[in-house]
Amino acid sequence: MIFFDGGGAPNARRVRIYLSEKGIDVPMKVIDIMKGEHKTAEYKKISPLSQVPSLELDDGFCITESIAICRYFEALHPEPNLMGANPREIAQIEMWQRRLELLLMAPIAAVFRHGHPAMAHLEDQVLDWSESNRPKVINFLRWLDKQMKDKKFICLDRLTLADITALTCFEFSKWPKINIPDDCQNLKNYYEMLLERPSARA
Ligand SMILES: N[C@@H](CCC(=O)N[C@@H](CS)C(=O)NCC(=O)O)C(=O)O
Structure with a gap:
């Protein structure tokens, strides 16, 4: 899988902090929105709304929306719990x-x-x-x-x-x-x- 990161962009940053707290290591590629890298045809195949962050799974399925990405990892790795245990x-x-x-x-x-x-x-x-x-x-x-x-x-x-x-x-x-x-x-x-x-x- 690959995490398309947005550098300083806040929604990308909160997923990086979340992953760090979970101790999860994911390969990352920075998409620089100031250089317009999120608007290329290639990146639009990953994120049709041209936003960061996004996550491409090994089978090619793409998850956009920062909280959806966190939710995915929370289900895979429940501990340490960051999204609620009950x-x-x-x-x-x-x-x-x-x-x-x-x-x-x-x-x-x-x-x-x-x-x-x-x-x-x-x-x-x-x-x-x-x-x-x-x-x-x-x-x-x-x-x-x-x-x-x-x-x-x-x-x-x-x-x-x-x-x-x-x-x-x-x-x-x-x-x-x-x-x-x-x-x-x-x-x-x-x-x-x-x-x-x-x-x-x-
Ligand atoms: N709901 C989205 C919002 C993502 C979002 O707003 N990303 C901003 C950077 S923080 C972006 O990609 N902006 C691109 C643009 O404005 O063209 C999420 O939580 O992931």
Whole structure:
């Protein structure tokens, strides 16, 4: 099998962190979206929507969507468990995943993709949309800071995929120069703890 990685692209990065936490080694090929490598006819056979990451299995079947790739590996290698070991855990992780993707990752992407000149070749940019999403990111970070009071991880008493998504979002937010607000100490501690894990270097 081969993992088509997107370098710094956040969805590719969270799968790499996930694989590192699982201790799974997969051959990787970097697809550079800044060079348009995801739009070639050859790569479209793997990922018809021209996105990274994707995973091609040995029989040629291709899985796109970062969480679908994680789900595949979770089923193959249940331990260490990162996606829930019982119905309640599975629901908790999914709940946080959705919150983080829809209310944090999506607005960060809007700020960056619609506001940064380097993204002009990938997005029909609407500057107002970029700016109107910036406060949404800050507001969500402030809300999340309160949620993290007295908690080590975001939803369970161990690391899960939701924490990996949170880490990916904190890093992604730096691209459009959004930092965790100074008064969000719970969130800063949480981010630092995640950064200390070896997987953060994946
Ligand atoms: N739902 C997809 C989203 C993937 C996605 O948005 N990938 C971005 C990089 S993080 C991409 O490939 N962008 C290509 C483009 O904008 O043309 C997933 O989770 O894998």
